[in-house]
Amino acid sequence: MKVAYLGPVGSYSYEAAKKFVKDENAELVPCDTIDDVFEIVLEDEKIYGVVPVENSIEGSVSTTLDNLLKEDVYIIKEIVLKVEHYLCCKEPSKKINSIASHPQALSQCHDYLRKHYKNVQLIQVNSTSYAAKMCKEDKVDAAICSLFAAQQNSLKIIDGPINHDNNYTRFFVLSKNPSFERGERNKTSIIFSTYDRPGSLYKILAIFNLYDLNLTKIESRPAKTGLGEYVFFVDIDGFVEEDDVSDALKVIKRKSSFYKLLGSYSVIKE
Numbered sequence: 267m268k269v270a271y272l273g274p275v276g277s278y279s280y281e282a283a284k285k286f287v288k289d290e291n292a293e294l295v296p297c298d299t300i301d302d303v304f305e306i307v308l309e310d311e312k313i314y315g316v317v318p319v320e321n322s323i324e325g326s327v328s329t330t331l332d333n334l335l336k337e338d339v340y341i342i343k344e345i346v347l348k349v350e351h352y353l354c355c356k357e358p359s360k361k362i363n364s365i366a367s368h369p370q371a372l373s374q375c376h377d378y379l380r381k382h383y384k385n386v387q388l389i390q391v392n393s394t395s396y397a398a399k400m401c402k403e404d405k406v407d408a409a410i411c412s413l414f415a416a417q418q419n420s421l422k423i424i425d426g427p428i429n430h431d432n433n434y435t436r437f438f439v440l441s442k443n444p445s446f447e448r449g450e451r452n453k454t455s456i457i458f459s460t461y462d463r464p465g466s467l468y469k470i471l472a473i474f475n476l477y478d479l480n481l482t483k484i485e486s487r488p489a490k491t492g493l494g495e496y497v498f499f500v501d502i503d504g505f506v507e508e509d510d511v512s513d514a515l516k517v518i519k520r521k522s523s524f525y526k527l528l529g530s531y532s533v534i535k536e
């Protein structure tokens with residue numbers, strides 16, 4: 267089994283990929299960006315991809331949502347990780363003038379950074395483990411990353427966890443082929459657009475209500491077809507093969523101006 271993830275080794279995406287693979291011999295393929303993970307999955311149906319999709323403090327990862335809209339990939343599993351960030355450096359006695367991390371991680375530590383490092387330069391990089399690597403290579407004074415990434419890069423811990431409380435990130439496992447594998451807790455994700463008429467979103471939401479389906483997320487993103495035009499990302503509890511879910515989705519598909527089933531999948535939660 268091959269699994270592409272946002273690398274290098276030690277990113278939270280790496281930890282999520284490790285949770286997905288049970289096979290010791292599985293090959294984990296580090297990618298520089300989330301776009302690259304999507305590209306690899308699209309090129310080779312034997313490779314799975316792991317991407318972050320939503321964080322409990324900072325919200326959605328828009329690159330992931332935009333790729334889900336435009337690319338033909340399926341969600342085959344959700345993995346939820348508790349995320350704990352540490353401020354790390356190579357040489358604790360050195361003054362810190364620059365701190366690198368992934369933009370999501372910097373935002374998840376916003377309050378701490380404002381309180382303790384207000385005038386320090388914050389450098390946004392592709393992943394938390396890449397920030398740790400930059401710190402090891404003396405390109406920045408400090409990094410925000412996981413304990414594991416700090417250890418991998420022989421960094422010392424200055425402080426942590428430094429993130430906002432209740433910090434969880436959802437990751438999706440992607441595949442070029444759909445795989446409807448049920449687990450203990452199952453979810454289904456769709457994207458739809460409504461016709462530009464009064465009450466059209468309300469009428470679609472009424473269908474979920476009619477079939478007694480629990481929405482776990484709804485988010486609008488620009489459809490990228492014009493100002494004021496949106497697509498709605500919706501996650502619901504339930505599996506697509508359950509009668510209520512499949513009946514509701516059939517009606518929603520008929521009533522929408524655009525509809526895409528992203529997948530029905532089980533959830534792995536720590």
Ligand SMILES: O=C(O)C(=O)C[C@]1(C(=O)O)C=C[C@@H](O)C=C1
Nearest residue numbers: 277278279318368370393394435
């Ligand atoms: O930089 C990493 O370690 C990632 O896996 C990316 C990412 C994200 O994009 O949300 C994943 C989990 C954390 O929320 C912070 C960063």
